[in-house]
Amino acid sequence: MNNKYSPYLQNILIFILILISLSINQYYAMKGAFPIESFAHYDISLRILSGDIPFRDYWAVSGIFIDYLQSIFFLLFGNNFQIYVLHASILNAIATLVSFIFFKELKLGNLYSFFYAVCFSFLAYANSGTLYVDHHTSLICLISSIFLLKGINSNNKVYFFIIPIIVGIAFFTKPAPTIYFFILYFFILSIYIFLNKKFYLLNTLIISSFSFFLFIIFFGYINNISFLNFFNQYILFPATIADNRFGNIDYSMKNLIFQFNFLYVFLAPIIFFYFKNIYKKKSYLKSNESFYYLIIIGLSFCLMFHQINTKNQLFILFLIPILSSFLHSLLNENKGEGTKKIIFLICLISFSLTIKYHLRFNEGRKFHELQNVNFDKAVDASLIDKKLSGLEWITPINPNPKLEVIQIIDSLKSIKSIKSGYMVITNYSFYSASLNQNTNSPSRWFIPNGGAYPVDEQNPFFKDYRNILIEIIKRKKIESIIIVKPVDVTEITRYLNPKCLDRNKLDEITLELKIKKDCNF
DSSP states (O other): OOGGGHHHHHHHHHHHHHHHHHHHHHHHHTBOOOHHHHTTTHHHHHHHHTTOOTTTSSBOSSOHHHHHHHHHHHHHHOSSHHHHHHHHHHHHHHHHHHHHHHHHHTTOHHHHHHHHHHHHHHHSSTTTOSOOHHHHHHHHHHHHHHHHHHHHHHOOHHHHHHHHHHHHHHHTTOHHHHHHHHHHHHHHHHHHHHHTTOTHHHHHHHHHHHHHHHHHHHHHHHTTOOHHHHIIIIIIHHHHHHHHHHHTOOOSHHHHTGGGHHHHHHHHHHHHHHHHHHHHOGGGGGSHHHHHHHHHHHHHHHHHHHHHHHTOSOOOTTHHHHHHHHHHHHHHTOOSTTHHHHHHHHHHHHHHHHHHHIIIIIISOGGGTOTTSOGGGOEEGGGTOGGGTTOEEOBTTBSOHHHHHHHHHHHHHHHHTOOSOEEEEOSOTTHHHHHTSOOOOSBSOOOTTSSSSOOSTTSTTHHHHHHHHHHHHHHTTOOEEEEETTSOTHHHHTTSOGGGEEEEEOSSSEEEEEEOTTOOO
16 A cells, blocks of 8 residues: 555544444443442442542552542543443553554554454453453553553653553552562663663653652542551552462463463464574674563563462453564564465464454453353343443343342332431442442452451451441441342451341341440440
8 A cells, every 4th residue: 555545544543443442342341240340440439529538438459540530430421330331441442552553563564453453452351341450450551561662662761751650550550460560670671771771761760750659649648548558458468368379379280371372372482582582692682672572571471470360260361462463573574485374374363362252251241250141131220220221230140130130129229218327238339329328338349258358357457457347337427237138247247246236137138237326346
C-alpha cells in the first residue's frame, strides 16, 4: 500500500480497535455473575462517595486505586452496572491501544499489528468483564513494561518519569504482582543505566518516585487515613498470606511448565534467540535489543509466577499475542527460506489459541465459574434493581436463577424494613446501591479462607480486624448485623461474643443479629 495512505489506515484501525475492545468487554461482563467477584468494587466505590475511607471503614488488602477511580466513574456518569463495567472496558481499550503501539514498534506493520491487537482485546479483560484486581494490576504492569521499552528505544526521559507513577498505581491496585515488577525494573534499569552510562536517568526516576510518594502522603493526610492501619492491612497482613501461599506452591513440572505450554511455545524460541545473540557477541548485553528481550522475558515470568501464586483461573492469556508478535518480529530479521511459512504458523497458532480461550473463558465464562450453568435460564437482573439493567442474572451458587432473584428481592425488602443502623455482611455487593443506604460492610469480600481478612486467631492481625469491626459498630451506631446467605454467620461470630447477639431470621437467606445493649464484645 502507498505510504501516504498508511496514517489514514492506522487511524481507522485504531478506531476499530477501540470499538472492539470496549464492546467485547461490555458484552461478556453482562453474561452471568459470580457475586463475590463480579461486584467486588461496586458498593465500596459508592460508599467512598458517601465519605467512607479504606483501612478505617473497611478492611483493605487490595483494590484501593480501583475503588477510588470507580467512585469517580459513578460520580460523573451515574450509579448503574453498565458504568461499573465501563471502567474495566476502558482499561481493556487502553491496554489494547498501547499493545497496538508496541506491535507497531516491532515493525510488524498496520495489518499484523491490528491482528495481534484484536487477539489481545479478546484475551485481556473480557474473561472477567467486571472489575477484578488481578486483571487490573497485570494490565497496568504490562503497560509499564511497554513504556519501559519505549523509553529505552527512544531515549525519551518522559517515559522514565511516567514508569514509577504507573508502578505506584499498580501497587495501590494490588501489591502482587507489582512487587515482582519493581524488582524486575530495578534490575533492568540498573544494568541499562550503568552499562550505557546514562546516569542522568537516575534523577528522572528519583524525582518521579518522590513526587508520587508525596502525593500518596498528601492523599492519605487529607482523607485522614491512618498510616498504621494502612501498613498493617495493605503490607503486613498480605505478607502473611504470601508466606502461606509460597510455602504451598507446587514446583512440579506440571505446575511450572505444562500449565503454561500455550506461552512456552513462543517464549522458548525467544529465550533461545536471546542466548544465541549473547553467545555470538558479548557486547550484545548492552544493546537496546538485549533489553527488549529482558523485559519481555521478565514480564512473562513475573505474570506466570503471579498466576501460580494466586491459584486462580487463567488471567494472563493476553501474553499470547504479546509473545507471538515479539517472536514474529525476531523472525522478520531473518530473511532465510521458510521464514514466511514460520510466521504464518505463528499467526495461526496465536489465532487458534485466541479462539480456544475466547470460547472457554468469554463464551463459557469459566473465569467466574459459570462454565456449567445453562445461560438459557438467565433472568433479567433489572428485576432485582433497575441499576443492574443489562445483566443476565445467573450464578454458579444457585442452579435456579429465578428463585435466587426472588430471594434477593425478599432480602432487600427485609433489610429496608429495619429502621435502626445496620451492617450487611453479604457477597451480593450491590446492596448499598439497591438500598440507597451505606451497608457499612467491614470487608469487600467474605470468604472463610483468610485471603481477604484474618480468620485464624493465631494470625497476628486477627485482633486488628476484630478491633476495626467493633470500632465501626460503635462509631456508626450499628444495632443490627445482617447476614445474607451464602455467607455464614461465623464470619461475624468468630469476632464477636455470640451471647451479645439475638438471632432473628428475616427470610430464607437473611438473618438479623440484633446487638444487645451494654454488651461486652
